[in-house]
Every structure is written in structure tokens, then in C-alpha cells.
Amino acid sequence: MSPNHPPSSLAPGADGQAVSGVGAAIAATRAPRGQARAALIAAAHSMVRKQGYAATTVDQICAAAGVTKGAFFHHFASKEALAVAAAEAWTERARPMFEMPPHTQLGDPLARLLGHIDFRFAMLDGPVEEFTCFVGTMVQEAFATSEPIRAACEASIAAYCAALVPDIAAAIDVYDAPEDVTALGLAQHIQAVLQGSFILAKTTNDPAIARESVTHLKRYIRMLFAPPGAP
Amino acid sequence: MSPNHPPSSLAPGADGQAVSGVGAAIAATRAPRGQARAALIAAAHSMVRKQGYAATTVDQICAAAGVTKGAFFHHFASKEALAVAAAEAWTERARPMFEMPPHTQLGDPLARLLGHIDFRFAMLDGPVEEFTCFVGTMVQEAFATSEPIRAACEASIAAYCAALVPDIAAAIDVYDAPEDVTALGLAQHIQAVLQGSFILAKTTNDPAIARESVTHLKRYIRMLFAPPGAP
DNA sequence: GACAACATACCAACCAGTCGGTATGTAGAT
DNA sequence: ATCTACATACCGACTGGTTGGTATGTTGTC
Numbered sequence A, B: 001m002s003p004n005h006p007p008s009s010l011a012p013g014a015d016g017q018a019v020s021g022v023g024a025a026i027a028a029t030r031a032p033r034g035q036a037r038a039a040l041i042a043a044a045h046s047m048v049r050k051q052g053y054a055a056t057t058v059d060q061i062c063a064a065a066g067v068t069k070g071a072f073f074h075h076f077a078s079k080e081a082l083a084v085a086a087a088e089a090w091t092e093r094a095r096p097m098f099e100m101p102p103h104t105q106l107g108d109p110l111a112r113l114l115g116h117i118d119f120r121f122a123m124l125d126g127p128v129e130e131f132t133c134f135v136g137t138m139v140q141e142a143f144a145t146s147e148p149i150r151a152a153c154e155a156s157i158a159a160y161c162a163a164l165v166p167d168i169a170a171a172i173d174v175y176d177a178p179e180d181v182t183a184l185g186l187a188q189h190i191q192a193v194l195q196g197s198f199i200l201a202k203t204t205n206d207p208a209i210a211r212e213s214v215t216h217l218k219r220y221i222r223m224l225f226a227p228p229g230a231p
Numbered sequence C: 001g002a003c004a005a006c007a008t009a010c011c012a013a014c015c016a017g018t019c020g021g022t023a024t025g026t027a028g029a030t
Numbered sequence D: 001a002t003c004t005a006c007a008t009a010c011c012g013a014c015t016g017g018t019t020g021g022t023a024t025g026t027t028g029t030c
Helices: A038-051 A056-064 A067-076 A081-095 A109-123 A134-142 A145-175 A184-204 A209-225 B036-049 B059-063 B069-075 B079-094 B108-125 B133-141 B146-172 B183-204 B208-224
Strands: none
Touching: A038 A056, A038 A067, A038 A081, A038 A134, A038 B133, A056 A067, A056 A145, A067 A145, A081 A134, A109 A209, A134 A145, A134 B036, A134 B133, A145 A184, A145 B069, A145 B183, A145 B208, A184 A209, A184 B133, A184 B146, A184 B183, A184 B208, A209 B183, A209 B208, B036 B069, B036 B133, B079 B133, B079 B146, B079 B208, B108 B146, B108 B208, B146 B183, B183 B208
């Protein structure tokens, strides 16, 4: 679903305690038996977000996960297979974003949509590598060289967009929007703005420039669904 | 300036003939003496856009440029130094985008701005790696691991945004826009949408999804500067 | 004791960068 | 104009360290 830093503890077990909070550091403790797979995926998430996929080595992931190479290749046939599994896990890790936050309780679909944008806006804080998107980063490097990774990233992004579609479709029904605006198309545009804002944030190593862009996105959505005749 | 595929032959000499048109292939001929540096930079542009920075090896760049490793390290102290030089060259390669196209002749600043968006829209065609952004791709991987590369990419993006500012500022003067819209902020938003649309295009390996997003961007800009009371 | 979940030791390929050497130009003196 | 002296451009074999992956041993669990 292409999320970023999911609200801590909303993805139970996804963040193996083997990965220290600061992300790229080496795991202090060894991962408990039975949690190697989850720890490896969590380590891949944080390391790839910081360094990119190709620059992140299997050894680094193992070290960050508190696991040896033997465990790695016991659970994954290759580095590429881990990447695919991590992309799928990323989708799951994002799910709570659509179920938990308060704005999901609102009755008006437009209010829910705008609430989601606010939610994403609020995420744009702290170190850049903690709010950027794992699959967005990875597909950038792998789209032409690894078809399995590309497809997994596409699925994750598509799942995020699909989760936005119902509220957008309902908003299109209730308010009047330009004819050629589709729910899926707008959902994809929202995702594009988020992904683009991550890149700008990386150029400055600061979230401020990303917040500016999401503010424009929110204004656009408000204007799209403005009651006709309102100022 | 974070362009993409600059209109062919608008960047004279930047595309060393050593690099074949298909991008990642090995150079058919050896680069003529005196053009090794330019050929290496052009090769870096095409290979990094397709594979990413870390996954692209110095040997691959040399092969694509039709040059040996000796020449590489004669011109660049390191792979990182080439990356910085290539980012600077990318800025230059984008410059014609703001000087040549017909829309730059228009009198109305908003028309010029919309013309530029159309121009970018028209670029979203063909293989993904031929319209995506070199510095956007590279900063994604290097923002946390190479400060020189990060800074060079920031400068390139900033130059692109700065080139958009005059027209946007003039449009803000002529038409009335919301108070908190700044010329630089909107320029950065335009850049964010473009970068984000590139990422979506990479997920599907198809430009269509990127065009959709740029269409939303154009509608937003038209709405922002709409004469009050117009439908 | 059998099977999954690991750990350890190891390897062949690969990678960025080095180094001694060659080819090509160029400026000044004659 | 030609020779000398030097600089720049380029070549390609080599190296030390790294990388993804393997082969085999060990430990815990039912």
C-alpha cells in the first residue's frame, strides 16, 4: 500500500525488536528463534529506505536483523525473493493506516479523504528515511532489472490506491467534480504527489518541502469537490 | 534542472555518439579522443536512469561510453565524482527546455506555464527510462550516504524550480491566487508531481499513469488562476 | 529421532580503484 | 620547419576487499 512510517505499534510484530529504533544500526540482540523472517523483512524496510536496494547488502540486512546468513537463505531463496516478500509485507504494514485513524469514522466521504491527506501530512516529520516509501524507493531501482520486484511494488501501490477509491468515488457522487475525474485516477495522483514529495524531501534532507506539496494537494482536492458557487 | 529526455539534439554534444540510442547497450565504436568525459557522463545518465546508481558499475559505464577504466579515472577521481559531474551536466542538459519550445514566446505568463506543463506531458512517452529524471533517481539512493551527490541533486532540482518561478510569479500578479500560494512553492509542487509520476510510471512500466497525474496538475493550476466567477 | 530453524565456514565472481606505460598534442628554441 | 621538453588523454592488466550464494554442522522442538 505504499505507506510510510506506520503509526508505531499499529503493525504488530512487523517491527521485530531486533531492529533498533534508529533504523540502520546493527541489532543489539540476536533475534529470538522463530522471528528471523520478520526481523529480516523489517531490517530490509529500514535499510532500503535509507540506502536504496542495490546498495544494501545481504550481510547488512542480516546484521541489522540480528541473524546470520544461514537464516537469511533458509527463509529466502535470494536477495530478490526477500525484496518481493518485503514489498508484500509493506502492503500489510500500511493497512492500519486506513482502519485506525479517527478520520475514518467521519460520515462524509470528502471529510474522510481530506482527513487521510491530513494524516499523511502529519507523517512528514522527522528523519526522511522514516517517512518515505519502501516500495517507491525500490521500484525506482528495479523496474527495468527485476520483473518480480517491479510487479510486487506495483501491487503494493495499487493496493494503496484501491483503498482510497471508495471514499473518492463516494465524494464524486455526492459533490460534483469535473467529468473526466475518476476515483482511481485521483487516487493515483494522490500517490504520485506523495511519492514526489518524498523525492523533494530527499534532495533537501528535510520534510518541509514535502509538506508544502501535500498542502497543494489538499487544496486541489478541496477545489475539485467545492460546492458550485462557493467562493 | 531535473529534466527528462531533452528534445533530441537540443543538448549539442551532451550525447556522445559513443552511446548508442538504445541506452544501456555497449558502445559500438570507441569514443574519439577528447570526448571521453562527455561520453562517460552521457553513459552515466542513461545507465543510472535505467538501473539506478548503485547497481551501475564503473565498468558498465566505461563500456557504454566506449572508453576504458583508465580514461574514467583520468577524468574523475571516483564514481561519486562522476555522479556529481553528471548531476551538474543534467542541469545544463535541461536548459533548452526553457528556451526553445514555442510556448515560451507567449505573452501571458499563465499560458507560458500551462504550455510548459503541456511540454512535460508530451515528454511522457516511450520507454520509461527515457523520460525519467536522472537526479531524481540518484538522490533517492544517495541522499543519506553521499552528501556531495545529495547536494548536487538538490542544486539541479532547485535550478529547475527557479526557472519556473518568474512565470509563476507573474501569473500570481496578474490573476488572483490564494494568498498562501508562493511562486517557489508551486514550482516545487510541479516538480514533485513530475517526480511522483515517474515513480508511478516505473511501477507499471508504462507512461499512461504518469500522464494522468500531470493532467491533474494542469487542472489544478488552471483552477488556481481561474478568473473569479468563471465556471 | 526427525525435522525445521538456525549458525559457521567457505567460495567464485565481481567491484572500485591503482599503476606503469603509450599515444597524441603543444609550446618554445633554433 | 623541425626538434626537444613537457602535458594531457588514454589504455588495460592487476589488486584487495566485497558480494550473493552454498555446503555443512548445530540446536531446539514436537
